[in-house]
Amino acid sequence: MIHIIIEGILAYAATVGFGIILNIPRHALNVAGWIGAAGWAVYELIVLRSGAQIPLAQMAIGMLTAGLLIGVLSNWAARVKHMPVILFNIPSLVPLVPGGQAYQVIRNLVTGHGTIALDYLGQVIAIAGMIALGFLLSELLVRITYRLRHTLKTK
Amino acid sequence: MDEAQLVMDTALLAGQILLANGSEIARVEDTMQRIADNAGYRYANIFVLLTGITMSLPDGESTQVRPIHSRTIDLEKVAQVNTLSRQFASDEIDLPTFYQQLRQIEVAVPTFPFWLQELAAIVVSMTLMVAFTGIDAPVKLLFAMLAGGGGYAVFYYVNHELRVRFLSEFLASLVIGFVAYVGIRWLGFTHAAGDAVIIGALMPLVPGVPIMNAFSDTMSGNYLSGPARAVEAVLSVCAIGLGIAIMVSLW
Numbered sequence: 376m377i378h379i380i381i382e383g384i385l386a387y388a389a390t391v392g393f394g395i396i397l398n399i400p401r402h403a404l405n406v407a408g409w410i411g412a413a414g415w416a417v418y419e420l421i422v423l424r425s426g427a428q429i430p431l432a433q434m435a436i437g438m439l440t441a442g443l444l445i446g447v448l449s450n451w452a453a454r455v456k457h458m459p460v461i462l463f464n465i466p467s468l469v470p471l472v473p474g475g476q477a478y479q480v481i482r483n484l485v486t487g488h489g490t491i492a493l494d495y496l497g498q499v500i501a502i503a504g505m506i507a508l509g510f511l512l513s514e515l516l517v518r519i520t521y522r523l524r525h526t527l528k529t530k
Numbered sequence: 531m532d533e534a535q536l537v538m539d540t541a542l543l544a545g546q547i548l549l550a551n552g553s554e555i556a557r558v559e560d561t562m563q564r565i566a567d568n569a570g571y572r573y574a575n576i577f578v579l580l581t582g583i584t585m586s587l588p589d590g591e592s593t594q595v596r597p598i599h600s601r602t603i604d605l606e607k608v609a610q611v612n613t614l615s616r617q618f619a620s621d622e623i624d625l626p627t628f629y630q631q632l633r634q635i636e637v638a639v640p641t642f643p644f645w646l647q648e649l650a651a652i653v654v655s656m657t658l659m660v661a662f663t664g665i666d667a668p669v670k671l672l673f674a675m676l677a678g679g680g681g682y683a684v685f686y687y688v689n690h691e692l693r694v695r696f697l698s699e700f701l702a703s704l705v706i707g708f709v710a711y712v713g714i715r716w717l718g719f720t721h722a723a724g725d726a727v728i729i730g731a732l733m734p735l736v737p738g739v740p741i742m743n744a745f746s747d748t749m750s751g752n753y754l755s756g757p758a759r760a761v762e763a764v765l766s767v768c769a770i771g772l773g774i775a776i777m778v779s780l781w
Contacts, residue, residue: 385657389733392657395642395650396682396734397552399605415661459557459612461746462605465738469654472736475662475729481771482725485779507745514749 386415411467442509651682651734659730677709677731699769707777
């Protein structure tokens with residue numbers, strides 16, 4: 376539990392940092408940070424207790440859930456704060472970026488370990504695809520709730 | 531200036547600011563359409579590509595084009611156009627004021643000072659190094675700070691002063707790789723530690739906006755602009771990868 380809280384704080388700081396680099400408005404920074412922390416904490420929660428080598432399937436599910444959560448929370452924050460959704464979802468996505476794996480692709484290619492590089496490339500593609508799928512699902516969820524609210528209002 | 535022309539100018543300027551500062555295509559089209567609608571010109575034709583905007587009003591005889599030659603990322607400007615557009619929609623400001631305010635945005639918008647961006651880059655590097663690799667020894671954190679800060683400083687300088695695309699990413703990753711190399715060569719870092727320093731320090735350079743927009747533009751049916759953004763993102767990543775590859779091959 377302590378571990379996840381610490382990881383969440385790290386993700387919060389990273390998200391706010393990236394938000395500053397992208398120059399998002401000051402009063403959006405805090406919310407974006409919390410969304411980033413929530414996304415990363417959920418991912419950590421799902422891949423918890425699987426040791427140093429996280430199975431790809433578990434990693435994929437973690438990324439999917441995190442992407443979904445970030446998508447939903449960002450849409451909600453955008454609606455509440457009347458701001459574009461990209462202010463929230465781009466910075467909070469940063470902790471999920473498969474930077475480590477992408478780096479390993481390059482490193483193993485250069486040092487002549489082609490098969491390992493290919494393995495890592497597969498991971499990069501899987502993770503990116505899963506995050507994208509998570510975002511897609513969140514979009515779907517947002518549309519459904521919007522339509523539900525709309526029909527409830529007109530009745 | 532007659533009213534139709536002012537509507538056109540306002541919508542085009544708003545679209546131009548959005549597109550040049552990292553907004554997705556659907557938002558540009560939507561905002562411009564709303565401006566025209568709210569000004570009483572419904573059924574305006576608006577066609578937005580990543581590199582330019584075309585707009586015509588239904589009863590006017592002219593069509594206007596705005597090319598967008600260079601794009602940077604400044605989401606504060608996107609947010610401000612969004613706010614102004616909302617104010618215009620709810621009649622808080624009229625069209626001439628809207629146009630004036632848009633011109634103000636283009637000239638002066640608050641940005642975070644360089645030192646704060648630098649600090650942010652350092653924070654991103656250090657926190658993500660720990661989050662990704664679990665390595666948190668003080669010496670390695672110091673190196674992540676140097677690499678991340680140095681890399682971002684180079685990236686910022688080349689982007690703002692020399693304005694050469696992709697070279698900024700390449701040079702920044704060279705610097706990052708070099709810092710990690712120093713750690714391995716003279717301070718006895720393990721390769722895993724060197725990897726960790728590089729992974730952390732690269733994170734501020736991640737092309738987050740092009741990646742996200744490539745996704746959302748493609749999903750919203752902009753099949754020309756989405757892949758074009760993806761090319762932008764891939765080229766950035768390749769530039770970073772090339773720099774790292776050169777430094778890693780020295781190990």
